[in-house]
Amino acid sequence: MITLAEVQAFCTVARAASTPYTLLQAVEGITAAMGFRYFALVHHIDLLNPGSTAVRLVNYPRNWVDAFEEGRLYAADPIHRASHTTTIGFAWSKVAAMISLNPRDHAVLATARSAGLGEGFTIPAHVPGEVNGSCSFAMRTGEELNAEQLPLVQLVGSFAFEAARKIARATIAPIAAAPQLTERQIECVALVAQGKTDWEIAKILGVGAETVTQHLKDARDRYGVTKRTMLAIRALFDGAISFTDILR
Amino acid sequence: MITLAEVQAFCTVARAASTPYTLLQAVEGITAAMGFRYFALVHHIDLLNPGSTAVRLVNYPRNWVDAFEEGRLYAADPIHRASHTTTIGFAWSKVAAMISLNPRDHAVLATARSAGLGEGFTIPAHVPGEVNGSCSFAMRTGEELNAEQLPLVQLVGSFAFEAARKIARATIAPIAAAPQLTERQIECVALVAQGKTDWEIAKILGVGAETVTQHLKDARDRYGVTKRTMLAIRALFDGAISFTDILR
DNA sequence: CGATCCCTCCCCAGTTCTGGGGATAACGCA
DNA sequence: TGCGTTATCCCCAGAACTGGGGAGGGATCG
Structure with a gap:
C-alpha cells in the first residue's frame, strides 16, 4: 500500500522532470510502488504528426504494443473510449458499464488479456483544444486491484500526465504574440x-x-x-x- | 490538515449522493474540513441562460455572485480560462503564469478580492463533447493555502465534480455526441x-x-x-x- | 489643435463555400 | 453473395467570403 507521502514525493519529482527519460524513471518507480506492473501514459493519437509532440510513455508487453499499432486500435480502443466519458479514474472491469462494447471491443480486450495485461486503472486527461490523453496502470493477468489506494493512483496518474504534457509542450515553439482585438x-x-x-x-x-x-x-x-x-x-x-x- | 481517510470518506458519500442537496452538504463539510471557506462547483456556461440544467453548487459571497452574473463575467473569468489550459489543480496566485491577463481580467480579480475572496485553488474538469467545468475552493482575503494538502484538495475537487456530473447527467443535454470522423x-x-x-x-x-x-x-x-x-x-x-x- | 483609434457604412470584383444531384471502386462484414 | 462504409471523382447554382477602395463621426491624448 502506497502512502500519501510517497505520492507527494513523486509529484515533486514529476513536476521537476525536464526530459521524458527522467519522467519515465519516476513513473516506473511509482508504478512498482503502487503494486502495478505496467503503465501507459499516452495521448490518444496524433494522426498528423505521429511522435512529434504527442505524449507517449509505455511499458506494456511488447506483443500487445505491436498488435495495438498494427491493428490501428488507438481510435477504437474501448479503454480510451471509456476515458472520454469521465473526469476521474476507473477500473477496466467497469468499462462495460460506461460504454457499450461491440464485438470488436471484446476482441481487443481479449487480445490484451492474452498479451498478459490483467486488471487496470485508467485516469483520463483532457484539455480543450488538445488531443485527449490518459494514464493507465495495469497488473499482470490474475492479480487484483487494491481498491483502497485507487484515489492515490488517480493522483499519480494526473500528476504524471501533466508532467509529460509540460515536457511535450516545452518543445513547441511559442506562437507569435497575440494581438489585441477591439x-x-x-x-x-x-x-x-x-x-x-x-x-x-x-x-x-x-x-x-x-x-x-x-x-x-x-x-x-x-x-x-x-x-x-x-x-x-x-x-x-x-x-x-x-x-x-x-x-x- | 485533512487526512486521506477523510477524503476517501467524502469520496464514498459523494459517489452515493443522488440529489444536489446531499452533495451540497457533503461539499460544505469537506470544504470546512480542508480549511477553506468558499467553494464553487460549476459548469462554465451562460449562467443566465434560462432552462440550463448544468452543474452549479456555489457558496461564494453574495455580492460577488451578483457582480459575476450582472457583469456576465463567466465567459471572461480568468480563473475559468486558466482552468482550460491544464489537467490538474492550480492556485489562483499562479494564474498570471498560465494565461496572459488583460486589463479586464485584472478588474475581475480585483472585484473578487473586494468581495472577500482571497487565495483559492481550482480543479479543472473537462469531458470531450461536454461543456467545461471546474471545482474551486477559496479562503477569505488574507488567509493562506496549505500547500501540503493541495493534492488531497485536488482529489476532493475531482470527486465532487464527477459526483455532480453524475447527478446532472440525466438532465444535461450534451452538446452533441461526438461523432467519429474517418x-x-x-x-x-x-x-x-x-x-x-x-x-x-x-x-x-x-x-x-x-x-x-x-x-x-x-x-x-x-x-x-x-x-x-x-x-x-x-x-x-x-x-x-x-x-x-x-x-x- | 492635429493625430490616432474605433465604430459605422458603402461599392465592387473575384474567389471560395455550400448544398443539391450524380458516379465508380475497394474493403470488410454478415 | 449482398450491404454498408470509405475514398475517390464530377457538375451546378446560389450564397458567402475576401481584399481592394472610400467616407463620416466620436472619443482620447498630447
Whole structure:
C-alpha cells in the first residue's frame, strides 16, 4: 500500500522532470510502488504528426504494443473510449458499464488479456483544444486491484500526465504574440466561431452587414490571417474567446 | 490538515449522493474540513441562460455572485480560462503564469478580492463533447493555502465534480455526441483549421479538389453543422484535432 | 489643435463555400 | 453473395467570403 507521502514525493519529482527519460524513471518507480506492473501514459493519437509532440510513455508487453499499432486500435480502443466519458479514474472491469462494447471491443480486450495485461486503472486527461490523453496502470493477468489506494493512483496518474504534457509542450515553439482585438471585433469573432454569417452577426449586433464585414476584415489583419476559420482558432488559442463563448 | 481517510470518506458519500442537496452538504463539510471557506462547483456556461440544467453548487459571497452574473463575467473569468489550459489543480496566485491577463481580467480579480475572496485553488474538469467545468475552493482575503494538502484538495475537487456530473447527467443535454470522423475527414478538417482552401488541401493530400469538398461535406454532416469554421472548432473541442496540429 | 483609434457604412470584383444531384471502386462484414 | 462504409471523382447554382477602395463621426491624448 502506497502512502500519501510517497505520492507527494513523486509529484515533486514529476513536476521537476525536464526530459521524458527522467519522467519515465519516476513513473516506473511509482508504478512498482503502487503494486502495478505496467503503465501507459499516452495521448490518444496524433494522426498528423505521429511522435512529434504527442505524449507517449509505455511499458506494456511488447506483443500487445505491436498488435495495438498494427491493428490501428488507438481510435477504437474501448479503454480510451471509456476515458472520454469521465473526469476521474476507473477500473477496466467497469468499462462495460460506461460504454457499450461491440464485438470488436471484446476482441481487443481479449487480445490484451492474452498479451498478459490483467486488471487496470485508467485516469483520463483532457484539455480543450488538445488531443485527449490518459494514464493507465495495469497488473499482470490474475492479480487484483487494491481498491483502497485507487484515489492515490488517480493522483499519480494526473500528476504524471501533466508532467509529460509540460515536457511535450516545452518543445513547441511559442506562437507569435497575440494581438489585441477591439471589443466589437471580439464579439464578431465569437459569433463567427459559432458559424454565423456576416449577415446574421449584423442582425445580432444590430448593425449593418458591411460593418461586420469590416470588423472581421480588421481582425483578420491583426492576426495576419486570411480566413475566418483561422481567425476563430487563433482567437480561441490565445484566450480572446473561449469554448464557453461558443458552445452552449 | 485533512487526512486521506477523510477524503476517501467524502469520496464514498459523494459517489452515493443522488440529489444536489446531499452533495451540497457533503461539499460544505469537506470544504470546512480542508480549511477553506468558499467553494464553487460549476459548469462554465451562460449562467443566465434560462432552462440550463448544468452543474452549479456555489457558496461564494453574495455580492460577488451578483457582480459575476450582472457583469456576465463567466465567459471572461480568468480563473475559468486558466482552468482550460491544464489537467490538474492550480492556485489562483499562479494564474498570471498560465494565461496572459488583460486589463479586464485584472478588474475581475480585483472585484473578487473586494468581495472577500482571497487565495483559492481550482480543479479543472473537462469531458470531450461536454461543456467545461471546474471545482474551486477559496479562503477569505488574507488567509493562506496549505500547500501540503493541495493534492488531497485536488482529489476532493475531482470527486465532487464527477459526483455532480453524475447527478446532472440525466438532465444535461450534451452538446452533441461526438461523432467519429474517418481518418481522411480528420486530415481535411485539420487543414481547414489551418485556413487552407479546398484546393490547397487537395494539393497537400494529393487528391482532387472535389474529393476534399466531399470529405468536408461529410464531416459537416456528421457534426450537424453548416460552416467549416464550426466544423473545425467542434473537432478541436472534442479532441479529434488539436492546437498542436494546427499551429505549427 | 492635429493625430490616432474605433465604430459605422458603402461599392465592387473575384474567389471560395455550400448544398443539391450524380458516379465508380475497394474493403470488410454478415 | 449482398450491404454498408470509405475514398475517390464530377457538375451546378446560389450564397458567402475576401481584399481592394472610400467616407463620416466620436472619443482620447498630447
